[in-house]
Amino acid sequence: MTAEKPPAVRLGKESPPPVRASDGDRDRVAEILAEALAEGRIDADEHAERVDAVYAARTVDELGPLIRDLPAGQPPAPARASAGGPGAAPPHGGHGARNVVAVLSGAARRGRWSTGGTINAVAVLGGVELDFTQAMFEQQYVTVNAVALLGGIEIRVPENVSLRCEGTGFLGGFEVEEAEAADPDAPVVIVKGWAILGGVDAKPVRGKRVKDLRRD
Incomplete structure (x- = not known):
């Protein structure tokens, strides 16, 4: 007689449910898109299309792809130690727009x-x-x-x-x-x-x- 196999045990944690986007989340992404339009990174048609998608988004995960190809949507770069050692002031850069x-x-x-x-x-x-x-x-x-x-x-x-x-x-x-x-x-x-x-x-x-x- 063949012994029955025990039920499979799931390892790891289940993926958390998507987080609902707030009005502030949508406005922040819309502001990033407006700056990208002013800087010439996207054109008017693409801006309008993305803004429509922003205010139609229900979750935070839906907002991320809309700015993923823009500087403000990139993950922060790892901190590097400055030549002056810990606590040294960062170099002064030029003034941007x-x-x-x-x-x-x-x-x-x-x-x-x-x-x-x-x-x-x-x-x-x-x-x-x-x-x-x-x-x-x-x-x-x-x-x-x-x-x-x-x-x-x-x-x-x-x-x-x-x-x-x-x-x-x-x-x-x-x-x-x-x-x-x-x-x-x-x-x-x-x-x-x-x-x-x-x-x-x-x-x-x-x-x-x-x-x-x-x-x-």
Whole structure:
């Protein structure tokens, strides 16, 4: 008589159930996609497709693949010991582009802030305000890459700053009140990008001048 085999024993742990995505998880991924659009890593069609998938996602696992090919979606690199030994300060790198992103929300830069050389401004169903009237111009030329998708971007500069336009509107408005400063060394703000079913509005503010700030 043949003895019956005992039932198989499962080894290891069962996979945990998928974690439900929160509204904050979706908004964070949508912001990463908006920055990727502003930086030219993905185009407008791909951005729209991925954003639709973001807000249709039910679990965190569904969000990961949508940003896996972007820098912000990469796993952190292992820490390396610096030449100065433990506790040494990291080397100083160059200043990258400033990203001002509004996804279903608002974002602003105003008051005393450093402009840098490049600003990526993205408004997706939201609004962005860039107020240069009290800003500190670190470089003479400042490029604003403005992308308004069902949103609005408002840009204000001092009256003695040159303002130039290299943007386009598609079923939206891209309005820049161009101006050339009399001083050839004055800061120059160049507004690039596009507006789709949204608006970009840039103009000088009368009575605000860069030289007034330098007296502070």
